[in-house]
Amino acid sequence: MSLIEMAVGFIIFCSGIHEAFVQRRLTRDGRRVRGLVVRHDSRSIPGGSSASFAVVEFVDAWGVPHTFHSRSSGIGKLPVGGELPVRYSPAEPDVARIDRTGKNFLKVGFILFGGVWLFLVGFFVYSGIWTGSGTPHGR
Template identity: 45%
Template sequence: MDHKEPHQLSASSNPAREDACTALQMQAGGEATVWFLFVLLLLAGPAIIGVGIHDVVRRRRLRRGGISVEGLVVRHHASRNQGGFHYFAVISFVDAQGSPHEFQANGSGVKGLPVGGRAPVRYLPDAPKTARLDTAWQRFLGIALPFGIGIVFTATGIWGISTGR
């Protein structure tokens, strides 16, 4: 007759204990993952703000020393991502030396920029590759988006790490 005392049962033969151990391991792994994400947000936030600062400095240089010209929207470039298509205006302009140039607007959305329509362009003298669309909306988005996203990421990272969530 094979008889085992209850205290002789191994931990692996107790399904309830196995489930509890697995749950604790998953919880510890999940907490580490969440903590890692908060640290990642905390690092990404200032980096995104840095990109915004770089853009502000570049736009300021364009406003102070740039040449303003009238460009022409020659086509729209479609870019596909998970949410569908985004359209970017492709603008052609002639620099002060009479050379033609073309660039794609940084921001998507072409409602106010139909093909064949005029578009304000600003570029640095002797550097037409610095050309940017010079609309109030583009200037606002160039500042608001990176600063807003960077602040939210940084605040979320600080909150998550300080509360231990």
């Protein structure tokens, strides 16, 4: 089980690194436009439950409409018909994110921290440093 935790932690960490690079590229080279929440889609998430993700539409500098799924869930904060800032890559308009700098930074940090934490737990269990059984008996 600990090898699986290490692998999943590594994958989560790598996805956080990828998202950090995407966010940096969009901040540096992206264009900011207004987007519109057009609907919500439900997706299954680990643990057997589901979450709703906003589907956002925006128009690029050439007047071409594009649609993308928000990377975070939540209907209340992103109601259908609501406007929000979007940042997209002019070279690849399909690469777009909701432009909330502070929240994007926290989200990437949370993903990176979670990946490292899960990897380290798996590593410590695998190496025998942490058995997860609490304090040793007989002391």
